[in-house]
Amino acid sequence: MDKLFIVIPAYNEETNIRRTIDEWYPIVEKYNGDGQSRLVIINDGSKDNTYQILCDCAKTRPLLTPLTKPNGGHGPTLLYGYDYAIKNGADFIFQTDSDGQTNPEEFHQFWAARNSYDAVIGQRSVRGDGKSRKFVENIVCLLLRMIFGIRVSDANAPFRLMKANQTAEFIKKMPADFNLPNIMLTTYFVYYKKHVKFIEISFKPRQGGTNSINIKKIVKIGWKALGDFRQLKKEL
Template identity: 30%
Template sequence: MISDDKLSIVFPAYNEEASIARVVKRTREIKPRAEIIVVDDGSNDRTALEAASEGAKVVRHPYNKGNGAAVKSGIRTATREAVLLLDADGQHSPEDIDRLLEHMGQYDLVIGARDFSGQAGLHRGFANWAYNSLASYLVEMKIPDLTSGFRCFKREKVLEFIHLLPNGYSYPTTTTMSFIKSGYNVKFVPIKVHKRAKGSKSKIRIFRDGIRFINIILKIITLFNPIKIFLPIAAMWLLLGFLYGLGNVVLRGNIPNGAVLLLSMGIIFFLVGLISEQIAALRFERIGQVDTQLLEIISHELLTGEQVGVAREDG
């Protein structure tokens, strides 16, 4: 388990004056030696003042940038080995923190997974089920809760993907899929959630942000494993072309141009998928080689005391 003096707890907050002081106070009582950071994302109420009154380190955005932007600010501000994210609206229980921390060390990312009863309404629960199912297929791993904001990860690991995190509400999706597809150890721990504090409202809009979630899922999987996207599309076009052509051969004795076009589309999608897969593999192989070079230089400097300059260029 990660000790308190190696833990930073980050609360992204926007207009959460109704709950932030109580949540920070309870968290400090449970984890008195942890670094507690509240990122006020351009609130127009007393969120920052309420958080500061309970001893939290407050980072303020001059205007509202989005939940993901607040999370990125919190990660950059954190100074400890592990970073734990908690919602500021009181839904997550600080008492569950140790349930996640006990798995840190063996795992690089631990996520508090809500059950269906913990979803905010039937429509939200169904939408999350759809996201979880799509993501599980794409990463070939069972994902019980893709969008939970209650999670803990090693700071050095999440910094590898921080440039991928969107400014909106899709950072849980991005971090979860990025960690899994990069081969890091990911653990889901069942948790219960509470009702939001009175006066606190969800900032997520099911249709607007739902489309963004799906877009993020497809972007991440295209970055890490594009064949999972292109292969089913190619198979669909090939199957349609084959059935259309076979039907016309049986009924009319010829192969129509439409069948040839469908088959050609299938072949094109398959070849694009193969090329994308090779580009993705080369990109991560290049990054791995640069990381190995950096480790060798650091080891050399530690052993000899000499300083060696190197310019890193991320692909």
């Protein structure tokens, strides 16, 4: 049976993390290939009780694997989680976030499509996190079109199911501290003409806690990403 690793980064999510576990643990239980599928939640150096809550929840949930690391940001934490899943024999990696914006019930159609595609990626036409985030996503997609020649409408959705062997090949192309690995994974899957399916998903407002990313940080990350995109294009 296929081994599924669900990878979720978490930073200062003590108000959300129990809900996240309660929502996603039944998914990994349902699709538990040979008893080795895992819900992997990576604490990215939180300053609150996120990791303690994770460890407490893991006492009664054998498929939950809490990890912790020094704070490095969302992107490097994703790469850390992807690398962990690959090294532990995952066949498929699914990624979402810990802020309650995605709907676990929408996972099933992704899983049903897993053998027909190298990646099944969420697409958010309607976003509950505000017009500014949608504007940023549109700019990102424009840059990808200009630099890589690919056309996508949502490159960064935190709701994606990917074949682990293909993901392993692509993350080798990125530095370990890369800020936007999901954007580049989408780019690689499309650029190299892998079998990709985009499925419409719902995307709610954050369900609790405080968003650590503001517009100032987005602009800073975006400016750096422009240079990174150009460098990664040279290496294709």
